[in-house]
Amino acid sequence: MMYMLSNRDKITAPSYDQGLLWVALLLLGFGLVMVYSASIALAEADKMTGHNSTYFLVRHAIYLVLALTAGFVAFQVPTRVWQQVAPYLFIGGLALLVMVLIPGLGREVNGSRRWIPLGFATLQPSEFMKLFATIYVADYTVRKAAFLDSFTKGFLPMLAVMLVVGGLLLREPDFGAFAVIASISIGILWLGGINGRIFVGLLALLVVGVVVLIMSSPYRLQRIIGFWDPWADPFGKGYQLSHALIAFGRGEWFGVGLGASVEKLLYLPEAHTDFLLAVIAEELGFVGVTAVVVMFAWIVLRAFGIGKEAASHEHHFSALLAQGIGIWLGVQSIINMGVNMGLLPTKGLTLPLLSFGGSGIVANCVALAVLLRIDWENRRLAKGVPV
Amino acid sequence: MISSSSAKVKPLILQLPAWRRRALLMAVLLGFAALLGRSVYLQSIRTDFLQQKGDARYSRALVLSAHRGMVTDRFGEPLAISTPVESIWASPPDVTINADQLKKLAGLLNMKPSELSKKFTNSEREFVYLKRRMPPEQAAQVMQLDIPGIFMQREYRRYYPAGEVMAHVVGFTGIDDRGQEGLELVYQDWLSGKPGSRRVIKDRQGRIVEDLEAVKVPQDGHDLKLSIDRKIQYLAYRELTRAVEENKAKAGAIVVLDAKTGEVLAMANQPTYNPNNPVNISGKSRNRAITDTFEPGSTMKPFTISAALEAGNFTPETMIDIGNGAYTIGKNTIHDVHARGVLSVSQILQKSSNIGTAKMGLTLKPQALWSMYNQVGFGTPPHSGFPGEVAGRLRPWKNWVPIDQATICFGQGVTVTLLQMARAYGVFANDGELKPLSMIKLNEPPIGQQVISAKTAREMRDMLELVVQPGGTAPKAQVVGYRVAGKTGTAQKVENGQYANGRYIASFVGMAPASDPRLIIAVMIDEPSAGAYYGGAVAAPVFSKVMEGSLRLLAVPQDAPTNNVVIPPANLPEVGEVV
Numbered sequence: 024m025m026y027m028l029s030n031r032d033k034i035t036a037p038s039y040d041q042g043l044l045w046v047a048l049l050l051l052g053f054g055l056v057m058v059y060s061a062s063i064a065l066a067e068a069d070k071m072t073g074h075n076s077t078y079f080l081v082r083h084a085i086y087l088v089l090a091l092t093a094g095f096v097a098f099q100v101p102t103r104v105w106q107q108v109a110p111y112l113f114i115g116g117l118a119l120l121v122m123v124l125i126p127g128l129g130r131e132v133n134g135s136r137r138w139i140p141l142g143f144a145t146l147q148p149s150e151f152m153k154l155f156a157t158i159y160v161a162d163y164t165v166r167k168a169a170f171l172d173s174f175t176k177g178f179l180p181m182l183a184v185m186l187v188v189g190g191l192l193l194r195e196p197d198f199g200a201f202a203v204i205a206s207i208s209i210g211i212l213w214l215g216g217i218n219g220r221i222f223v224g225l226l227a228l229l230v231v232g233v234v235v236l237i238m239s240s241p242y243r244l245q246r247i248i249g250f251w252d253p254w255a256d257p258f259g260k261g262y263q264l265s266h267a268l269i270a271f272g273r274g275e276w277f278g279v280g281l282g283a284s285v286e287k288l289l290y291l292p293e294a295h296t297d298f299l300l301a302v303i304a305e306e307l308g309f310v311g312v313t314a315v316v317v318m319f320a321w322i323v324l325r326a327f328g329i330g331k332e333a334a335s336h337e338h339h340f341s342a343l344l345a346q347g348i349g350i351w352l353g354v355q356s357i358i359n360m361g362v363n364m365g366l367l368p369t370k371g372l373t374l375p376l377l378s379f380g381g382s383g384i385v386a387n388c389v390a391l392a393v394l395l396r397i398d399w400e401n402r403r404l405a406k407g408v409p410v
Numbered sequence: 411m412i413s414s415s416s417a418k419v420k421p422l423i424l425q426l427p428a429w430r431r432r433a434l435l436m437a438v439l440l441g442f443a444a445l446l447g448r449s450v451y452l453q454s455i456r457t458d459f460l461q462q463k464g465d466a467r468y469s470r471a472l473v474l475s476a477h478r479g480m481v482t483d484r485f486g487e488p489l490a491i492s493t494p495v496e497s498i499w500a501s502p503p504d505v506t507i508n509a510d511q512l513k514k515l516a517g518l519l520n521m522k523p524s525e526l527s528k529k530f531t532n533s534e535r536e537f538v539y540l541k542r543r544m545p546p547e548q549a550a551q552v553m554q555l556d557i558p559g560i561f562m563q564r565e566y567r568r569y570y571p572a573g574e575v576m577a578h579v580v581g582f583t584g585i586d587d588r589g590q591e592g593l594e595l596v597y598q599d600w601l602s603g604k605p606g607s608r609r610v611i612k613d614r615q616g617r618i619v620e621d622l623e624a625v626k627v628p629q630d631g632h633d634l635k636l637s638i639d640r641k642i643q644y645l646a647y648r649e650l651t652r653a654v655e656e657n658k659a660k661a662g663a664i665v666v667l668d669a670k671t672g673e674v675l676a677m678a679n680q681p682t683y684n685p686n687n688p689v690n691i692s693g694k695s696r697n698r699a700i701t702d703t704f705e706p707g708s709t710m711k712p713f714t715i716s717a718a719l720e721a722g723n724f725t726p727e728t729m730i731d732i733g734n735g736a737y738t739i740g741k742n743t744i745h746d747v748h749a750r751g752v753l754s755v756s757q758i759l760q761k762s763s764n765i766g767t768a769k770m771g772l773t774l775k776p777q778a779l780w781s782m783y784n785q786v787g788f789g790t791p792p793h794s795g796f797p798g799e800v801a802g803r804l805r806p807w808k809n810w811v812p813i814d815q816a817t818i819c820f821g822q823g824v825t826v827t828l829l830q831m832a833r834a835y836g837v838f839a840n841d842g843e844l845k846p847l848s849m850i851k852l853n854e855p856p857i858g859q860q861v862i863s864a865k866t867a868r869e870m871r872d873m874l875e876l877v878v879q880p881g882g883t884a885p886k887a888q889v890v891g892y893r894v895a896g897k898t899g900t901a902q903k904v905e906n907g908q909y910a911n912g913r914y915i916a917s918f919v920g921m922a923p924a925s926d927p928r929l930i931i932a933v934m935i936d937e938p939s940a941g942a943y944y945g946g947a948v949a950a951p952v953f954s955k956v957m958e959g960s961l962r963l964l965a966v967p968q969d970a971p972t973n974n975v976v977i978p979p980a981n982l983p984e985v986g987e988v989v
Contacts, residue, residue: 068558068615070506214430257463265463271452272460285468288613309453313446320442327435334426342426350438357441364448 040398043325046318047376047391051087051384053315054299054377058083060281061302062295062379064288079295079379086381093385094392101410102397106340109155109162116155119148120191135371137195147382149192149200153351154386156188156204157211158393161343164215168339172218178225181208193236199372203355205229210350211343214330250368266291267298267363270305271312278308295379297371300363315377316360323353326394332401341397348390352376469611469622476603478566478587479631481580481594483640484673484851489580490594492566492587496549497542504559504615505530511557518552519544542585543567558615568594572640574682575647578697579638579674579849582685590688591695593634593849595797603631635851637673642666645959647678650933653952654680657916657938663699664952665832666960667930669921671855672836672845674794675929675960677829700792700799703825704915704934707901708762708883708945708987710821712838712870715759717782718770719866726756726869732765742813744768744820747987760876762883762898762987764820771819772812779815780807785861786834786844788826794847802826821901828917832932835919838874838895839927842867871895875924880978883987884946888975889922889958891968896920896953898945900987903937913937918949922957923969931957944987 062079065072072078105112123129123139130138130145138145163181170177185208192201209229213222237244253261253268270286273279284305287294294302303311326349333341352375359374361367373380375387400410452460481490498519507515507530516523519541529538542565544552549562568583570576581592588602589595606628611619646664654662659680666676683694696702718724732753735746749763758766771779783789789804803825805814817823826834829847837844841864846856862870874895878887883898899917902909917934921927933949933956942948 064613210434213434214426216427216430254463266467268452268456269460269464269467271449272457273464275453275457285464285611285613285619288468288619290468290614304449304453309449312449312453316442316445316449320439323435323438323442327431331428331431339426346431346434350434353438353441357438357445360445361441361448364445364452366444366448 038399038402039395040325040329043322043329043391043398044395046321046325047388050315050318050376051090051388054374054384055080055083055087056281057299057303057306057377058295058379060284060306061287061299065295068289082381083379083384086384089381090384090388094388097389097392098396098399100393100396102338102341102344102393102400105158105344105393106162106165109158112155113159116148116152117187117191119146120152120188123148124191124194135195135197137197144381147380149195149197150380150382150386152188152192153200153203153207153355154390157207157347157351157390158344159184160208160211161340161347164211164343165340168215171212171216172221174218174221178212178217178221181212182225196240197371198236199355199358199370202358202370203351203372206354207347207351210354211347214346215339215343250362250365253365263292263298264362264365264369267301268365270298270301271364274305274308274311276309278304278306278311281306296373297359297369297378298363299374299378300360304363312360315374319352319356319375322391323349325349325398326352329394329398329401332405333397336401336404338397338400338404341400345394345397348394351390352387468613469609472608472610474606474608474626474628475564475566475587476605476628477630478568478583478603479601479633481601481634481636483636483638483643484675485640486635487640489570489572489576489636489638489640491569491571493569494546495543495565495567496546497563497565498540498544498549498552499561499563500530500538500540501559501561501615502530502538505557506559507557511555514555515552515557515560518548518555570685572643573686574684575644575678576638577682577685578679578695578699579636579643579677580685582688591685592697592797593636596795597634601631601634604629637668637671637675637848637851638677639666639675639960639963641963642956642960643676643678645963646676646931646956647682649952649955650678651680653933653935653948656940657935657942657948658940659935659938659948661698661702661936663702663828663934664956665699665829665932666956667832667836667847667932669836669839669927669930670845671848671852672833672858673848673852674829676956697796697798698936699828699932699934700794700796701827703800703802703827704936705822705824705901705904706826706831706917707821707899707915709831709897709899709917709919710824710826711759711762711767711819712874712897713782713786713834714767714771714779714819715755715873716838716862716866716870717774717779719755719869720782720862721774721778723773724755724770726754726873728755729753730755730758730766730769732758732763732769735765737765737768739768739772739813739816740811744816756873756876759873759897760879760882762877764987767820768816772816776807776810776815779819780804780810782861783818783824785859786837787830788824788834792827792830792833792847794829795849799829800827802830821899828932828934831917831919832930835921835930835932837861838867838870839921839930840867871921871924871927874920878920878950880976882946883944884918884920884950885976885978886946887918887920887950887953887957889954889961890975891970891972892922892957892961892966893924893970893974894920894922894954894957895924895927896950898950898987900943900945914943916943916945916948918945918953920950920953920957922961923966925969928964928966929957929960931960 059080063076066078067074067076129136130140138147167177189201253265257265266286284302287302326345330342330346355375359372362369373383403410478492482488512523516526553562581594583594584590589598606626608625609622613619650662650664662680664678668675677699679698681694683691729752737744744764746763746765749761791799791801842860842862843858844861845858876882878884878894887896901915903913915936919932921930931953933952935948938948
């Protein structure tokens with residue numbers, strides 16, 4: 024569309040994607056409100072928080088400041104720098120994933136070893152690994168462009184890397200993060216033009232792999248069974264999901280009103296993290312859910328649009344990275360919301376940009392900053408200004 | 411097929427096929443669309459089901475207990491009152507408690523810490539009573555410990571200030587505040603009121619979040635004012651208890667009636683129990699005055715004699731030859747212990763002659779005699795409104811053979827309760843009118859039924875006065891300053907169809923002041939075993955003491971000089987009776 028604009032318009036046109044920025048900020052702000060609403064009862068009841076009702080609100084606000092700062096810094100980083108450091112970031116991410124598994128370094132919560140305590144906060148490496156993997160796979164696809172038709176040279180190295188990442192993530196276990204990273208990788212390879220037969224084979228392998236994983240671990244099987252019919256064992260395996268569904272049912276079209284959720288009163292576990300959408304659905308109804316879905320769809324559309332623009336400038340890494348970020352946020356939000364609604368088995372994935380959790384928010388914001396940076400570079404290129 | 415040369419050129423022009431991008435984007439957007447579809451389904455179609463499931467989990471119907479009405483005596487003195495108490499309960503999964511708190515809590519609840527922590531580890535239940543019905547101050551101390559998962563519930567405890575004195579009349583309530591015995595049971599609906607209800611949503615820790623519907627306010631129960639006079643009741647209970655003890659009796663009962671109104675002023679039994687803690691009460695909980703029937707013996711005679719007077723064949727002065735103490739009817743012979751020769755009707759009653767009474771009764775048609783007994787209430791329930799009241803046994807007159815008729819005349823082969831007997835004597839006290847009984851205080855005397863003429867009733871009273879005079883069977887029934895009319899009974903108990911040797915029921919029924927009776931008192935002592943067993947020796951003194959105290963309490967004008975009591979000389983033989 025740029026060619027239709029006059030020279031003057033080109034200079035005064037915004038130099039970044041305002042719509043994307045505002046949607047992202049809107050989601051972050053909405054997340055702060057909803058995290059507070061969903062966590063009040065929990066924070067008041069919990070001895071660990073000192074019965075302080077604003078415990079999670081304050082922390083979430085601090086995370087937001089941190090995340091926006093990190094995003095601002097990330098926005099300054101040229102895309103080519105990300106490409107240059109892609110392998111190192113990835114190796115760094117792998118190192119963190121190893122560290123989290125070392126007893127004494129990693130902290131175990133509810134049978135999962137996903138966090139590294141840093142004293143003032145905890146770090147969740149898998150969240151950052153999503154970002155690093157996106158950058159790495161985009162770079163890999165560009166580097167291996169010549170071999171994308173080849174099974175041994177194009178696909179096998181990526182498969183090996185993914186098996187390592189997958190192995191580490193499933194040791195935690197963090198099946199959700201693995202699902203997201205696998206989706207991002209496969210998505211980028213697909214966009215990069217991987218051989219169709221390899222792709223079909225890969226999908227088949229994934230299906231088999233997932234089935235084997237589920238069968239091999241009783242806790243995963245339990246989660247599957249709970250999701251199929253939460254009412255069969257509503258006080259056992261189906262407890263969390265049945266409460267999430269009740270929250271949706273109570274919300275109806277317009278919700279019971281902000282702050283008026285009953286499910287958050289310690290009935291629904293993880294109301295402020297994984298099951299935040301259920302609280303949104305109860306308090307703000309279908310309208311609230313639709314707003315969230317539309318905003319995420321908007322981000323995905325913009326990511327793909329920005330990727331298309333970058334491709335038109337033959338910035339293939341940027342294009343793949345932008346779309347990879349779109350896949351990430353899209354897939355993770357779809358999985359999280361699907362879990363909330365009982366469409367997908369319970370995973371332990373947060374709702375990006377909204378759920379409570381420092382690492383997730385920071386990683387999401389850096390990803391959006393990178394996306395905005397790519398768009399910024401696209402606009403410079405369109406104006407003929409060097410990046 | 412791609413040639414090897416073209417493959418080498420390819421990295422320079424990485425293709426990002428547009429259709430692949432579009433396909434992937436479509437897939438993701440389809441995912442979002444599916445979410446919206448599911449959201450519509452959950453939030454508009456499945457809502458009823460889901461909300462019902464939700465209600466089942468956190469909406470609770472709370473019962474707002476109504477305050478149970480007070481039971482009072484006729485002057486409003488409390489006999490049963492509900493006081494608020496608190497029950498402490500816990501939701502074990504929500505309890506977080508440290509060792510120090512556990513120790514303090516155990517101390518307040520009067521439990522062992524180990525016992526208490528055992529209750530908390532029972533995580534399968536979400537409701538466990540720790541202690542029911544604690545005094546509110548003590549419960550407040552428990553709540554001040556501020557232990558999460560421990561809650562307080564308001565309940566009411568029934569308290570009976572009069573304890574065992576009133577136990578059989580008032581009865582008691584169960585743990586659910588429902589009447590179990592006595593008037594608490596009879597007037598359950600009147601006393602209990604209607605509990606209110608409140609439908610609320612509770613959070614997982616049991617705190618009320620919001621009301622789901624309008625609160626139904628509880629309707630408190632009504633108070634119940636009994637006919638009982640607490641002071642007379644205490645007096646009656648005290649004297650009865652003393653007599654049962656002194657005579658080493660198995661049981662005893664006493665009824666005090668207001669002769670003018672038929673109101674029960676006192677009703678006490680031995681053995682009794684503490685209604686504030688009704689445990690191990692079997693055998694003690696019976697209100698014997700109402701539920702236990704016995705052969706009345708001689709207290710029956712006045713009704714036989716009044717029937718004969720009513721028939722017109724006799725006057726109090728009519729002389730009857732009772733022979734030498736034995737009188738044969740068919741194959742059976744009836745006996746008198748003391749009475750001999752020719753006696754007037756008055757003397758027959760005074761000496762309690764079986765033969766004389768039987769001779770008078772046998773002049774009547776069985777139907778006429780039966781009708782007299784039936785009209786004064788024998789063989790039918792007294793309608794006192796009490797649970798478990800019995801009718802007694804008065805066989806149909808058509809089945810009577812002469813010996814039956816003769817024995818029934820002096821109270822054998824017929825059974826009554828003490829309350830029936832007391833009420834029946836109202837006929838003599840009230841100039842022939844039989845008043846209905848009432849356990850509830852009446853504002854005005856009810857209209858009774860005229861059973862015998864006023865003339866006969868007065869003649870009977872005059873004759874009954876002789877019973878307590880020297881030469882009668884019950885001089886010990888006399889009361890200082892008042893004329894007393896009454897009759898003794900000493901009935902052998904029937905066991906397995908046979909008269910049991912040495913087992914008697916001693917009774918006395920009487921009224922005072924005889925000139926215009928105000929009170930009727932009936933006393934029954936079951937199996938006195940300390941030597942004396944005549945009604946005149948065992949039951950009459952109880953009557954005398956209770957009557958004297960009660961008349962004084964009621965400030966009834968005297969109808970005799972205060973030196974009226976004539977103590978028979980010690981050497982005068984006691985006038986006994988065999989029935």
